[in-house]
Amino acid sequence: MAGVRLQDVAEHAGVSMKTVSNVVHSHPNVSAAMRERVQRAIDELGYRPNAIGRRLATGRTGLIALAFADVRLPYFSELANVISKAAAATGPGYRLLLEETEGTIEGERAVLSASEAGLVDGMLLQPSRMSSREIAERHGDLPMVLLGEGPAPLSVDRVMVDNVAAATAATEHLAALGRERVAFVGHERSGMSSTSRQRIMGYQEGLERHGLPVDHDLLISTGAITSQDAAIAVGAALDRGVRFDGLVCRDDLAAIGALRALHERDISIPDDVAVIGWDNIAFAATTFPSLSSVAPNTQALARVALDMLAERIAGFDGIGRHRVVDFDLVLRESAPALASTDAPGGELASVHAGSAHAISA
Amino acid sequence: MAGVRLQDVAEHAGVSMKTVSNVVHSHPNVSAAMRERVQRAIDELGYRPNAIGRRLATGRTGLIALAFADVRLPYFSELANVISKAAAATGPGYRLLLEETEGTIEGERAVLSASEAGLVDGMLLQPSRMSSREIAERHGDLPMVLLGEGPAPLSVDRVMVDNVAAATAATEHLAALGRERVAFVGHERSGMSSTSRQRIMGYQEGLERHGLPVDHDLLISTGAITSQDAAIAVGAALDRGVRFDGLVCRDDLAAIGALRALHERDISIPDDVAVIGWDNIAFAATTFPSLSSVAPNTQALARVALDMLAERIAGFDGIGRHRVVDFDLVLRESAPALASTDAPGGELASVHAGSAHAISA
DNA sequence: GAGTGAATTTACAGCGCTGGAAGTGCGCAG
């Protein structure tokens, strides 16, 4: 099986290497008889084209790197799944090389300057810390598309969700439910990511639109992006007397932590405190109560990102394009739809303006 | 930046390609003066060695494929993270190519017979359906280590947790807590995976050791491996009158679904029903109540698997080796340690026989 | 001042594959 080369097949079939290559690639200009003869030789020898040789000759590997902070974060693992499927269906069928940056600037630099070139055809990167200028400078000639919000270098493609608008929509939904003290949970205590920054901006905008208090006490930061840290932080806030009746969470992890802190203190959800998370991870549907969540359209995000990347790989060299994909506000028990019953339903409730749809599930 | 070749550097520095190559690889036998001169040329030209050219010459890519059912399953994403870190620290520093099989036989076949050879140096595969014979037949000459329990082909390396023993330990812990009707939740309704099969065997063994009833009603299967399906299945079982006071779950997803179904019906955990999950995923610590869980030692698993794979890649060609890594029984609120208070603690409670440790967290 | 061995550097031949140019054989018109 091992080490069967194109040459071996050619000899076995008594033809030239190029003819075998043509058969492998279903090129035209190969007679049916010849095709069959070669195919038999291929089968008999168990020939597998060698990807590396091909790459060297063609300049393509069919690999793209997907780089983000940490696969363990459900948003990212779900994203990896979606992108991996979309990539397999793109052009020649790309496969994913996974790279984790740990959410640190060093990790991001390491990913960008991976000293070996040529291994991947392109890269999808969700930066958390690197400045747009640095990204623009460092990516060199590697085709690249940035994922997620944040400072957008003019020279690089980017696809994102409008975090500010989504945070505003989430906050406004709580206001519409009659909540008067809405807190924000889950941004990093030190070194806030641009993601957190934008969501907080949108949260503040939402509060202001409804004349609700914008209070520093209502910003509950966490040590790390984990549900455990969020549970601790929310618990501590409650214990030191911070009061709120609505919670916009940086992500579902924070929301799940908040759920736990509230449960521990017998605070009823959503009666006493309504909670909205972010990312609509799979667990959001089975927490108790189930979690309302901002749901970025990751399918669209994957599609758009891969299309742009494919264009770059194909040689497009224009200025950076910035695309925005839409999001839904999926409403479940923790912050139900406006005029809904308490019973879990499953149908579309309403559609917000712009790119926000509210769905009650 | 782009397309600077070894040759270009050589010309720029006025030396031969090989000398530049030697400098890049920090080979001995390069004089300091020469090294500096070449390095300057490298820097000036911004040369990046091309990974593909190197691969073709050396036969190594530094890539290993990690194949499992679905990254979205927290166990797998956490595993990917651990393996990715361990791989980066192994030998020359491997990187991970992610492959998803969807848990189907077709997906597994596709991964094994990826028509292109040579892209990865080796593969770690966690099969869910494929028979050991088929794996042994198909993997050809690709260095491979299997992850997880199941039928183990004699010719292939495998590293696993003793699922039977772990399931027995979990079941016995519930028995020790005085539970008398212990159910099992989360195996596939049709086409049971070998994982589920083994865990059920261990569950049954645990029941028998304590003279507890082994009742078909107590096997609560689900449609898919999701917490949502588990919530539905457990809810349905409760609603049709199945009674139990302990729950061994196929995985934490099933456990989380069970938690929700119990909550919905105001059944107290752990007072009315104690629950033990499996995998000890990150969320287990922040569910309400927090989840006791079987925790495979994934660090050890990654370490052992990569070491064996590295040996295979290096040419080892002996018979398949089967390694077992240990596991902990992490005890939290949903099925607390035996003589513990109700308050969450954080210290080691006890150590089981063999490779099972109970930890209360 | 030529000879010797060690230390460096260069030359060369591919790794497996593909693209384009050149070559082969065939059928058919003249």
Added chain:
DNA sequence: CTGCGCACTTCCAGCGCTGTAAATTCACTC
């Protein structure tokens, strides 16, 4: 029966790099 065009196949060069072997240089010794 010869020549021509077409359809198909083979030949050749090279993608970027490395391993081996040969060549060069150098520091000394006799």
